[in-house]
Every structure is written in C-alpha cells, then in structure tokens.
Amino acid sequence: MSQWVAAFAQRLRDLGWIEGRTIAIEYRWAEGRSARAEEITAEFIRLKVDVIVTSGTPQVLAAKQATAVIPIVFAAAGDPVDNGLVASLARPGGNVTGLSLQQTDVAGKRLELLREVVLGLRRLVIIGNVGNPFTVLEMREVQAAASRLGLEVATPEIRRAEDIAPAFDALKGRADALYVCLDTVLISNRIRINTLALVARLPTMHGERDFVEVGGLMSYGPNFAELWRRSAEYVDKILRGAKPGEIPVEQPTKFELIVNLITAKALGLTVPPTLLARADEVIE
Numbered sequence: 001m002s003q004w005v006a007a008f009a010q011r012l013r014d015l016g017w018i019e020g021r022t023i024a025i026e027y028r029w030a031e032g033r034s035a036r037a038e039e040i041t042a043e044f045i046r047l048k049v050d051v052i053v054t055s056g057t058p059q060v061l062a063a064k065q066a067t068a069v070i071p072i073v074f075a076a077a078g079d080p081v082d083n084g085l086v087a088s089l090a091r092p093g094g095n096v097t098g099l100s101l102q103q104t105d106v107a108g109k110r111l112e113l114l115r116e117v118v119l120g121l122r123r124l125v126i127i128g129n130v131g132n133p134f135t136v137l138e139m140r141e142v143q144a145a146a147s148r149l150g151l152e153v154a155t156p157e158i159r160r161a162e163d164i165a166p167a168f169d170a171l172k173g174r175a176d177a178l179y180v181c182l183d184t185v186l187i188s189n190r191i192r193i194n195t196l197a198l199v200a201r202l203p204t205m206h207g208e209r210d211f212v213e214v215g216g217l218m219s220y221g222p223n224f225a226e227l228w229r230r231s232a233e234y235v236d237k238i239l240r241g242a243k244p245g246e247i248p249v250e251q252p253t254k255f256e257l258i259v260n261l262i263t264a265k266a267l268g269l270t271v272p273p274t275l276l277a278r279a280d281e282v283i284e
Contacts (some may be wrong), residue, residue, distance in 0.1 A: 013128035074098030078134025128181030
C-alpha cells in the first residue's frame, strides 16, 4: 500500500503540488475496519480538508454518508453505479468520483489461469468479506464462472479478521484451490491468508499484486499503483476548480499477471512455460 501512496504523491508533485509547500496531506489508515473508516472521515470533516481520497467500496460509502460537501475521490472502488457511489460513470453527480474496478468476466479469466497451473481442479474455495457490497458481487461472478467450468464451490463467511483462521479450519481437505476476493480486510491480512493457504497446500488466485509479493501464487488484475497515480489527477482537477460530479469515472486500462515461482515450488506445482511467457512479472 505504501507503493500506492508513493505513486499518488509523486503524480501530485508532477502536477505542481509539493507536499509541505503547496499542499498538506493528512494520512490515515483504516486497516480494513469499517468503524475506523467512519472515525477517519469524521476527523477529516472536522479538519475541513479540501478533498478526501480513499479506496475500497465500504470506505467510499462511509465517506459519502458522512459528507455531501467535501469532494471525495476513490482511487479504486468496485461497481460504483450499482453500489450507489455515483449516478453514472460518465456523469457521477454529487461529490464523489474516481476510478472503478468494474470488470467484465475477469473472474472467469482468473479461474482459467488457475486451471492452467492446478491440473484437475475440481473444488474451489472463494473467500471474501461479505460485508463489502463489491466483494459480494465479485463472489457471485466467481461462483457463476466456476459453475460454467463444472467446479464445486465453497464460500465460508468472512466479515472481520477473526473469521479468517476458522474459515481455513473448516476447509481442511475439502478444496483444491483458493480464490481470494479483493477487499481491505483481506489485503490487511494477506500474510496470514497466504500462510494458512500454504499450510493447507492450497494454490491461491488474487486480484492484486501485493498478495503475490508475500507468498500468494498468482494475481491477475489492475495495477493499483497506477490507479492511485491517476487518482492524483482527479485531485489536481478538483483543487483547480472542477466539480467532482462532472469528472467522469474511469476504469482500469491494463491488467497484469503476476506469478510467484517460489510459492509454486513450495506447493509442488509446475507453472507451464506458456503461462510464464504471458506473465508481466515472475517472482523467483
């Protein structure tokens, strides 16, 4: 996540906003806890900040519910129209705009990639924070894609960090692979998830590089550092007078495949050379 913030700050500098000179930036971390996100938003309102920048559907919803006045830029949020963040992608309306994670059949693509490495994949576990509206949508998409491929699916319920270990305990010997949905609760606990998956001998598929960097098997998804970099351009426009409701919501332009060969070896898996040739990054 530090890489994301660094990309954001660097792009602001490129646009003439120098931290400590022409702009002051207040950093706060919710660590996947919705109550903490609400506290942070309330604090920012008291500080009378000019723009709130955040990421993740629950965090954006918390900010939107707290203020209809302060502009809100989301660096990444899932399906912002269906989740009520904006009226439409072209004309968001209100005080919220940013970058959408809305994706067409990316879940199907991730499962196809997983099947290339996990031969004979039959039983899939999908974990995600069911308290996150975007995660619920993603879980449905993964289940639909898995059904089309004839896979058996289990979806243990997770709402907070304390639910993660019991979910793994309940799945012992009942799964061939694990699909981890995007969510701040899971991102904040990525090392724990990867450790539990390795102990259970479960290959993992993720939507974000940070998981693979700390032991996940594979990820396929947008470059989040690039999304944060682009979110700085929204902030620049707003600080120069643009109304957030009139700045269109944009979507990812590039998806990256990251593979961790160290994890593959630990799991006794052979990654086909054809897949490695398509990877944007191989960790070895």
